[in-house]
Amino acid sequence: MENQKTKNTFSVRAICFTAIMAALIFVFTFTFKIPLGTGYTHIGDSIIFLSIALLGAKKSSIAAGIGAALADLIGGYSEWIVPTFLIKFIMVLICGLFAEKLIKNKFAGYIVGAIIGGAFQICGYTVAKLIIFDKAYALTTLPELVIQTIVGIIVAVVFISVFNKTKVTDKLRKMAE
Numbered sequence: 001m002e003n004q005k006t007k008n009t010f011s012v013r014a015i016c017f018t019a020i021m022a023a024l025i026f027v028f029t030f031t032f033k034i035p036l037g038t039g040y041t042h043i044g045d046s047i048i049f050l051s052i053a054l055l056g057a058k059k060s061s062i063a064a065g066i067g068a069a070l071a072d073l074i075g076g077y078s079e080w081i082v083p084t085f086l087i088k089f090i091m092v093l094i095c096g097l098f099a100e101k102l103i104k105n106k107f108a109g110y111i112v113g114a115i116i117g118g119a120f121q122i123c124g125y126t127v128a129k130l131i132i133f134d135k136a137y138a139l140t141t142l143p144e145l146v147i148q149t150i151v152g153i154i155v156a157v158v159f160i161s162v163f164n165k166t167k168v169t170d171k172l173r174k175m176a177e
Helices: 012-030 044-055 057-075 078-102 106-132 135-140 142-165 168-175
Strands: 033-036 039-042
Touching: 012 039, 012 044, 012 057, 012 168, 039 142, 044 057, 044 078, 044 106, 044 142, 044 168, 057 078, 078 106, 106 135, 106 142, 135 142, 142 168
Parallel strands: none
Antiparallel strands: 033 039
């Protein structure tokens, strides 16, 4: 009875994999950043998009929100903690919806979902910048955000293609259940 899993609970292993993915998202967001005139861009989005293929939407949405928000907290961008958590969480759910439910071909669904989820991220951060700062800041940082999102999707798609061909995706998904 203790070992039974229901769809509403996570196993200890699933919680550990989610925590590891949150840590990787934090590291790739916080450590590998590219300074820009208005802040920085990072490659953490590539790990976020990759996590969807490895963990599924539910677990990776939690990992994305926590990992990215933690990078904002530790990096000194406290005004971004809540918007980042919500935007990344919802972005992953959108991507997962297409990859896991709406499109039969998982890889095609993943790409479509990543593009639509990425578009949500761009809109979400732009609206947040309008609220927190002003129109000029929101519009001047838009190209950087678009580039960050596109690079994140491309890098993740390359890794997922390799992982799918080598059956790593299936093995990691089974391990993370």
